[in-house]
Amino acid sequence: MDLRTSDGSESRFSAFVEGLVSVIGHADRARPLFDYCIGLIMPGERKSVEPMAAVTAPDRTAAQHQSLLHFVGQSPWSDEGVLAKVGEMVLPAIERHGPIEAWIIDDTGFPKKGAHSVGVARQYCGQLGKQDNCQVAVSLSLANHHASLPAMYRLYLPQEWAADKKRRRKAGVPKEISFKTKPEIALEQIDAACRAGLPRGVVLMDAGYGCNTDLRTSISALALTYVAGILPNTTVWTSDTAPLPPKKWSGKGRPPKLLRRDHKHQPISVKELALCLPKRVWRTIKWREGAAERLSSRFARARVCVAHRDYQLTESRPEEWLLIEWPEGEDEPTKYWLSTLPETITFGRLVELTKLRWRIERDYQDLKQEVGLGHFEGRGWRGFHHHATLCIAAYGFLVSERETIPPSESRSTRPFKKLEVPNGYRPRGSAAATRTSHPELDRDDAAKTDRCHRPEHLTLSLLHPADEAPSFVTQ
Structure with a gap:
């Protein structure tokens, strides 16, 4: 199953897939694994099963269609095992450019019609920028300034799905999967990454996760630092203010232990605090090279204690950084973060990591x-995660290949060497028909593919240059 090219891509790709074969389980899964990965890294408008089958076995x-459907939708191989192996093979290539600096928590949405695909519900979809019918997955990525790699990935199962036994059974949702909020899923992933001994970094998260006090507290309990986006109405105590201590004990009953507030001792919102800061504390800071010039903005920082429901506590929460961004020309600050990075960290480094x-x-x-x-068109829990795992594997291979491309060449003119399927290569199922699996897993219409012409050469998909900013924003 070797791919023949002049630059060594065939041996690197074959070695990469063989590494995955070592954790995929049954030997019969090696061929569909190879074909599926080939289908994902080759250029094409659609990377669902039918067009990939037409290209890999015209x-x-x-x-081939049935073979790949069964492999991605039904085979009981471990997503966690494959993702761990991908990390083992790809992280060294990323770390050659510097140590892992961050664990990035986020989620992403996939627009989806109908009501039967696992986890689909009307919810916020970042790809569309609004509420709509979609699936949402939570992920944890390991990153440095050169590249990043998802290490954990799980579908968010809305409450109406988690409580619906009939829909769960039809979609194959495992019995042990119960309803969990996105921050709860994120915390499970962070804890799993700690237990797996992955190289640690500061946990980065947007306000969708950063506003969750329990999540921030739990991250600190795992001896990790964080930079967490927050909303403008988040309340804090500054160095000049503090809640009142517990009331003096009268000698009767239990001694009072809880912090207090009165009309003179009230926390302040981070927006109000930002608007009150003197001009001298604001600094213009550059943090990385952009497409045209080095990116910069105006920032201020202050030491604060979060005030969220601390009247239920016996002592104030630990002091941490509040970082505020207020770009020139804006009427008010645009972003706020809390961070447990060391008090001694430089201003520039704090912004850079954020x-x-x-x-x-x-x-x-x-x-x-x-x-x-x-592009996955199935409906089941296993297929959704298997497809995502293989996409992350393909992405990991392309990340490791990125450094073989001369930086002077642009993305559009910088092809990988062409990959040619050798003569005599026959996909699994060519000698005899594979047992029919479930065609409803790939029910949606796929892009039309010319099945009559076998391409003489195949080329790899390309990733963006390492320093090129993305052209859209996820949620």
């Missing part, structure tokens, strides 16, 4: 545009 498309969260936008842009993360 002479036996129907048998802004590293853009890497998750790159993850999702390349995963969706180059390897078809959102």
Whole structure:
């Protein structure tokens, strides 16, 4: 199953797939694994099963279609095991450019029609920028300034789905899966990454996760630092203010232990605090090279204690950084973050790490545009996760290949060497028809593919240059 090219791509790709074969389980899964990965990394408008079957086995498309459907939708191989192996093979290539600096938590949506695909519901979809019918998945990516790689990935199952036994059974949702909020899923992923011994970094998250006090507290309990986006109405105590201590004990009953507030001792919103800061504390800071010039904006920072429901506590929460961004020309600040990074961290380094969260936008842009993360047309839990796992594997291979491309060449004129399927290569199922699986897994219409012409050469999909910012924003 080797791919023949002049630059060594065939041996690197074959070695990569063989590494996945070592954790995929049954030997019969090696061929569909190879074919599925080939289908994902080759250029094409649609990376769903039918067009990939037509490209990888044009002479036996129907048998190949069933083989790939069964492999992605039914085979009981471990997503966690494959993702761990991908990390083992790809992280060294990323770390050659510097240590892992961040764990980035985020979620992404996939527009979906109908009501039967697992987890589909009317909810916010970042790809559309509004509420609509979609599926949403939560992920944890490991990143440095060179690249990033998703290490954890799980579908968010809305409450109406988690409570519907009939729909759960039809979609194959495992019995142990119960309703969990997105922050709860994120915390499970962070805890799993800690237990797996993955190289640690500061946890980066937007306000969708950062506003969750329990999540921030739990991250600190795992001995991790974070930079968490928050909303303007988040309340804090400054160094000049503090809640009142517990009342003096009268000698009767239990001694009072809870913090107090009165009309003179009230926390302040981070927006109000930002608007009151003197001009001298604002600094213009540059953090990385953009497409045309080095990116910069205006920031201020202050030491604060979060006030969220601390009247239920016996002591104030630990002091941490509040970082505020107020770009020139804007009427008011645009972004706010809380961070447990060390008090001694420089202003520039704090901004640099905060802004590293853009890497998750790159993850999702390349995963969706180059390897078809959102192209799965099945309905089941297992198929949804298997397809995503293989997309992450393909993305990981392309990340490791990125450094073989001369930086002077543009994305559009910088092809990988062509990959040619060798003579004699026959996909699994060519000798005899594979057992029919479930055609409803790929029910949606796929892009039309010419099945009569076998392409002489195949080319790899391309990722964006490492320093190119994404052109859209996920949720």
